[in-house]
Amino acid sequence: IAASHRERGGALLFLMDPDTLEVRTWGLAPTPVSEPYGLCMGRRGDDVIVVVVGKDGDVRQIRIEVKDGAPVAAEEQSFAVGSQSEGCVIDDATGALYVGEELKGVWRYSIDPQAMGRRTLLEAAPGPRLTPDVEGITLLRDGGRAFLIVSSQGDNAFAVWDVTGDGAVYKGRFSVDASETAGVDAVTGTDGVAALGGAVGPYTEGLIVVQDDADTDGATRNVRRARQNFKLVDWRAVKTALEIEIPAP
16 A cells, blocks of 8 residues: 655655555655655556656656565656646556646556657546546546546536546536435545445446545535545446446357
8 A cells, every 4th residue: 555745755655454454654755756646556567656647747656666665666667647647547458657737637658668758638627527626536446347437526516437448538517416315415625536346245247436525515616625535436326327337248
């Protein structure tokens, strides 16, 4: 497990026992960026890769090695996105790295060190699909398909693409509305978003977790934000709303 650490300047690493779920601090992987802001992890073969996104859009990719039981960071590539950036996610299957440039859109890079920061623009912002700031980014796998979910913070929505293989097919947008029966307010101003396909407790096909910056009834972007929390969203509901059909294997 990893988290960006602004004060110490790097990726703080933890180890979790999969049987007991006990988590302990493992060590810090120093990563010289402007201010550690976004972070994502992935695998390339047996290598564990960590990408740290600086607030100014400077990105460092490191490989985690182990020496005397402690983590050691080996830098593999660095590049500049262009302006303030945060959200990122790695697709282990393709080696793609997606980074959100808050005022410009979503870029697709590669975790191959030979790529040297080459990129393509998956979606520009502002536009009909993304309203700045572009914030959290996550990946969900379902039935052999890979879906990229991106937070469109400016209009409290999420855009979805099928990014299986080398393609990127836009599937639609969704918002998380209030539920009077469940006593849950609408999601506004999301920064972080994470997802996992497959059975997750009662979520039989997948779960999306979104950060809600204002846990108040009738919250809007102009309401004083007293607190924030996280909302759980059933992937089945998103698929139904966007008419996403997963082909049978």
